[in-house]
């Protein structure tokens with residue numbers, strides 16, 4: 363029985379709240395097996411945007427991890443990661459971030475298409491006359507390219523592009539299939555990200571049809587809350603375990619110093 367929550371944030375990104383002690387206590391209360399910290403990584407050139415830590419914040423981030431570990435001692439393992447934005451061509455930057463700490467894992471996420479951070483509620487108006495097929499193609503090609511870099515242990519919220527419930531017509535398998543092929547070839551894990559249930563799309567990331575394809579392709583899986591406040595740690599994990607099992611997954615992944623082991627998913631109740 364093992365489900366960790368490896369995707370959680372800190373106030374250093376300027377849109378999350380809480381203390382390391384508060385998150386650790388919430389993780390213990392939620393009953394997750396390990397608590398992982400993965401705040402939005404810095405990106406050059408700075409200032410890049412207003413929703414991530416800066417390079418100068420990194421010592422404070424390492425201090426946050428140390429405080430969480432001290433508070434958790436003997437109760438729950440605390441894992442160290444970051445949620446990095448993959449931008450076409452920023453591979454050297456990600457590699458330099460990878461060298462700055464003894465990370466347990468790095469999450470790669472696509473929040474940007476060209477210069478547009480499309481999941482930012484600030485730009486909601488732009489969706490009104492968007493060409494959804496073109497946008498979705500661009501998003502999934504970017505996501506597959508991120509997988510192909512091999513830089514990340516976990517690929518974040520795979521269909522984030524649905525966040526505001528703007529979906530192209532028809533069967534979306536045409537977008538999922540090539541992405542799953544690229545992800546499976548890369549060896550990276552994906553996550554069921556339960557935050558989607560609380561967004562306008564009202565569906566966890568990624569969609570059940572995507573999860574079925576990923577399970578068939580033996581893509582490794584983690585379950586994540588993407589908590590931006592302590593009360594969100596481990597949120598909806600029973601529902602996510604059911605979703606994972608229904609898609610055909612039987613295992614989840616544990617990370618330690620960027621190497622992984624497979625653990626059985628809990629049984630359905």
Ligand code: ZN
Pocket residue numbers: 371375377402590
């Ligand atoms: Zn965030």
Ligand code: FE
Pocket residue numbers: 445471473518519
């Ligand atoms: Fe994200």
Ligand code: FE
Pocket residue numbers: 369371445588
């Ligand atoms: Fe996140």
Ligand code: ZN
Pocket residue numbers: 445471518519588
């Ligand atoms: Zn995220």
